[in-house]
Amino acid sequence: MQQERCSSSDRPLDPGSLLECDAERSADRLGCAAVDFPVAVVLPAGGSGERMGLATPKQFCTILNRPLISFTIQAFERLSWIGTVVVVVAKENHDLMLNIVQKFNHTKVKVVHGGTTRHRSIFNGLQAFSSTTDSLTPKPKVVIIHDAVRPFVEEDLLLKITLAAKEQGASGAIRPLVSTVIATTSEGYLDHSLERAKYRASEMPQGFLYDIIFQAYQRCSEFDFEFGSECLHLALQYCGTNAKLIDGPPTLWKVTYKRDLAAAEAIIKETLSMSACIIAGAEAEAVELAKALQKNLKMMETDVIPCAKESNTEYLSKTRNFIHISTTASNFSGTLDMVKRFEDIDHARLYPVVVVWVQLNMTNQSVDSQKTEELRAFRSLASEVILGNVLLYGIQIDHTKVPEQWERSVERLAEITVALIRDRNAALTGQLLHA
Numbered sequence: 410m411q412q413e414r415c416s417s418s419d420r421p422l423d424p425g426s427l428l429e430c431d432a433e434r435s436a437d438r439l440g441c442a443a444v445d446f447p448v449a450v451v452l453p454a455g456g457s458g459e460r461m462g463l464a465t466p467k468q469f470c471t472i473l474n475r476p477l478i479s480f481t482i483q484a485f486e487r488l489s490w491i492g493t494v495v496v497v498v499a500k501e502n503h504d505l506m507l508n509i510v511q512k513f514n515h516t517k518v519k520v521v522h523g524g525t526t527r528h529r530s531i532f533n534g535l536q537a538f539s540s541t542t543d544s545l546t547p548k549p550k551v552v553i554i555h556d557a558v559r560p561f562v563e564e565d566l567l568l569k570i571t572l573a574a575k576e577q578g579a580s581g582a583i584r585p586l587v588s589t590v591i592a593t594t595s596e597g598y599l600d601h602s603l604e605r606a607k608y609r610a611s612e613m614p615q616g617f618l619y620d621i622i623f624q625a626y627q628r629c630s631e632f633d634f635e636f637g638s639e640c641l642h643l644a645l646q647y648c649g650t651n652a653k654l655i656d657g658p659p660t661l662w663k664v665t666y667k668r669d670l671a672a673a674e675a676i677i678k679e680t681l682s683m684s685a686c687i688i689a690g691a692e693a694e695a696v697e698l699a700k701a702l703q704k705n706l707k708m709m710e711t712d713v714i715p716c717a718k719e720s721n722t723e724y725l726s727k728t729r730n731f732i733h734i735s736t737t738a739s740n741f742s743g744t745l746d747m748v749k750r751f752e753d754i755d756h757a758r759l760y761p762v763v764v765v766w767v768q769l770n771m772t773n774q775s776v777d778s779q780k781t782e783e784l785r786a787f788r789s790l791a792s793e794v795i796l797g798n799v800l801l802y803g804i805q806i807d808h809t810k811v812p813e814q815w816e817r818s819v820e821r822l823a824e825i826t827v828a829l830i831r832d833r834n835a836a837l838t839g840q841l842l843h844a
């Protein structure tokens with residue numbers, strides 16, 4: 410078959426904006442008004458991750474100290490219109506999963522045991538809703554099925570999938586194909602190639618009227634259970650339901666290989682680095698530095714506030730990055746107050762919080778002369794707060810009245826600050842760097 414040139418809409422034009430995966434910002438943005446019927450979720454997480462090649466199944470691999478599956482659960486749990494999230498795990502991982510649920514305070518999760526294939530695991534998950542005695546898992550109108558290893562799923566897509574499933578009986582997210590699909594002969598030669606523009610990659614999430622997908626699984630064959638990989642196909646073949654297909658973003662991809670874990674980590678770090686709060690204090694020089702720093706942190710959305718002790722703690726919920734400017738060496742009290750507040754509102758439970766303590770040196774003395782005592786105190790504080798998932802770094806900057814020198818120092822301060830926030834490297838906590 411002659412290959413036709415694809416139109417641009419048939420090809421993935423770019424790898425996608427990282428902003429699309431900002432789970433926190435979009436949470437309940439569209440509200441639950443559109444969904445006035447019960448919706449539940451099944452997350453198959455019973456695989457062994459053979460292609461990842463690690464001893465730990467990929468859904469339990471950690472990114473920033475948190476298992477991948479917890480990110481996926483959170484993407485659903487944060488939405489008020491979503492009820493129970495059934496997580497299907499292999500029997501041997503039951504306790505591990507319960508620990509994750511407890512540690513990250515997942516409140517909507519019910520854990521059930523999986524099967525030897527993905528379809529068997531999904532069917533087990535669906536059966537959790539068929540028990541008439543379990544009040545924790547009432548039968549939903551619509552059930553969303555989503556692989557536990559696709560951590561980035563936004564509310565707007567979930568809404569579209571859910572409403573289309575309610576209307577049509579089944580719905581699924583699709584993406585343009587990156588590569589052309591070809592058929593090979595048994596001898597390893599090209600048989601034919603498919604016209605790429607006509608085909609799409611089937612992704613997750615998928616949504617179904619519960620009765621339809623449950624019935625499809627009840628009717629499907631052993632062959633389907635053993636070798637099938639497409640739930641939409643079961644709904645079509647066994648219930649005659651044609652799924653509505655909905656274009657999804659590129660961030661829906663499935664974590665499959667080791668490099669995908671690195672990509673997922675990069676997306677999470679990038680998203681976490683988009684904003685910061687600068688706490689300037691009242692001294693004129695510190696305020697001047699805060700403003701100059703704000704100008705240099707161009708890629709970040711920054712707020713400057715005078716004091717971390719403010720009774721209004723709204724600033725805390727806006728970001729997980731804090732830059733605390735202090736003109737006194739060894740004055741960590743403001744930092745300590747802030748960390749206390751993080752504990753009070755559980756701010757570092759899901760993501761590590763970064764605190765950069767900037768010591769503005771107003772004396773003409775080299776900061777080296779202060780080093781031993783302050784450094785020891787700073788390191789000890791950093792090793793204390795890291796236990797609560799707070800990463801504390803220090804940067805010293807010398808105040809100077811020479812404009813070019815000052816500008817260069819502030820630029821360096823901004824560069825180091827951005828690097829620390831982006832990397833969230835635990836090994837560098839407790840270090841006092843020099844801008």
Ligand SMILES: Nc1ccn([C@@H]2O[C@H](COP(=O)(O)OP(=O)(O)OP(=O)(O)O)[C@@H](O)[C@H]2O)c(=O)n1
Pocket residue numbers: 452453454455456457458459460461466467468497523524525526527528530531556557558663664665
């Ligand atoms: N018996 C199985 C097999 C897979 N899955 C889940 O189905 C999702 C998608 O499957 P896949 O990416 O193939 O995961 P694995 O089977 O773990 O990976 P691999 O195929 O590389 O072994 C994953 O969340 C996986 O845990 C499951 O619940 N039960």
Ligand SMILES: O=C(CO)[C@H](O)[C@H](O)COP(=O)(O)O
Pocket residue numbers: 527556611612613638639640641663
């Ligand atoms: O993309 C999908 C659409 O249904 C599934 O995640 C995929 O088919 C699962 O297959 P496998 O477990 O072999 O990776």
